Amino acid sequence: MKLRISVGESSLTGPRPRNEDYVGLVTPADAQLEIKGALLAVADGISGGAGGAEAAEMTIRTVSADYYATPDTWTIQHALDKVVQAANRWVLSQARKHSQMAGMATTLSMLVLRGQRYVLAHVGDTRIYRLREQSLQCLTTDHVWDRPDMRHVLKRAVGLDDQLSVDYAEGLLQTGDVYAIISDGVWAALGEAELHKILMLYHTPQLMAEHLTRQALEQGGQDNASAVVVRIDQLGQDHLTDMLADALSLPVPPKLAVGDTLDGFTVTRVLHDARISLLYQVKNAAGQLFVLKTLQPARAEDKASCEALLNEEWLGKRVVSQCVPQILPLTREQRTHLYYVMTWHEGATLQQRLDAGHHFTINGVANIGQDLLRGLSMLHRLNIVHRDIKPANIHLGSDTRLRILDLGVALNTTLPMPEQMENPGTPSYMAPELFDGKLADRQADIYAAGVTLYHLLTRKYPYGEIEPFQSPRFGEPVRPSRYRPEIPAWLENLILKAIARKPEHRFETAEEMLLALEHGELRPIVIPRTPLIARARLVKWQWLAIISLCVNVLLIYLLMVS
Structure with missing residues (x-):
């Protein structure tokens, strides 16, 4: 209508x-x-x-x-x-x-x-x-x-x-x-x-x-x-999916094997077989390689999953940039099933490189951070919050170009989207305020970018690994130089600012963090050390009461032994 x-x-x-x-x-x-x-x-x-x-x-x-x-x-x-x-x-x-x-x-x-x-x-x-x-x-x-x-x-x-x-x-x-x-x-x-x-x-x-x-x-x-x-x-x-209702009526394809053909695309590899989605490497009649994304056959009757796939395609088509894979403009008439196709790029995700034992140098991580923040600032200018920045969603191509993957849970307020999980990110990369029910925003993306750089350098997490459904407590983050002492102070302070517990203590925009990375040690970020009282989350009068109690106990002990 x-x-x-x-x-x-x-x-x-x-x-x-x-x-x-x-x-x-x-x-x-x-x-x-x-x-x-x-x-x-x-x-x-x-x-x-x-x-x-x-x-x-x-x-x-x-x-x-x-x-x-x-x-x-x-x-x-x-x-x-x-x-x-x-x-x-x-x-x-x-x-x-x-x-x-x-x-x-x-x-x-x-x-x-x-x-x-x-x-x-x-x-x-x-x-x-x-x-x-x-x-x-x-x-x-x-x-x-x-x-x-x-x-x-x-x-x-x-x-x-x-x-x-x-x-x-x-x-x-x-x-x-x-x-x-x-x-x-x-x-x-x-x-x-x-x-x-x-x-x-x-x-x-x-x-x-x-x-x-x-x-x-x-x-x-x-x-x-x-x-x-x-x-x-x-x-x-x-509602966005009302506009895409015609595509929503398409059936989910059966599970494909290498050599199977779908609407002129031939499967050459199964790239990812997850609980909800499937990714195939495919080639067209001209031999060009692409990535085809669809749903598991078991999700065929799950309207929310079908809507999410259509929303991801709609959003991806509107991000015309080298920072993300590009969506092919297939019409409804060119498809007999529910899927979309995007460009293929040789290379591997940062997580795949970590799993393969790759050691990231400090200069390499700084360069990755600059490319990542350029991509994030582009998404934010388009009013898109990614909500799941992590090494597994960052691809480094053989052309040395970094691309941000997976807009499946990205948030955009232009049009009302179908109901989704409020904060569907990966727990260890989620900002503290998200665990209190706040909706993810640009500050949450900046936090996730900071944790990503931290993890690439140390293979650790600043507040420890967080499991799904866990209610974590955020104390003071472990400085990355504890694991790699050669990390320069300017880069350490930059990462600590990005992963600050409170959003107001982080960088305001991805562009600001990018500028700090580009300036490096020429304009270092200064992070004031948190006083012991603040780190323990006790106010001064509480500390005075504790100290006074200890002194009184000591005096009583001395009286008893004298």
């Missing part, structure tokens, strides 16, 4: 010499509509300001184009904020370059409709109204000065200030909702009672928009009049 809307728009010049309003409508089809949604916007160039019309038009054109070019893994609000801030910088740069454009600025009100939700972005005094079950509500607040003689003077607009503050809001859609984005030339001339009447009068959004603008001018409006009206005819899916 897809989101269906009806849209109408109208923009009239009125008594002004030119129209400084600009409206934008983008209603993509199919997958683009499901992932990014429909975008509707109205901008009103500041009246009397040179370049107001240009500011309004270019802002909407820029935002409309750039929003659909942002990564699919970004949230709508994050993507809108990025493109609006970029538009603000562009308007400011034009005003500074061209003296005749000094003061150019514009209001902006946008509505993105996707699935069963809306997200609005607003700055200025254009307004967004919603008519729901015959009740009219204004969803925005005018950014004007709260004085009778200055209520038409904007406090905020695109192009007014280097630091643009935009209002964002979101909510659920209902079938039959009508949303109207209107410039001040409409709402100021008509008033809410007349707006309500017109929106109730017509069923077609185009007639609503035309009547709003025409009526505003007929009632003496002295400004440009613009309106965009949209009606929700049918709600879409609000």
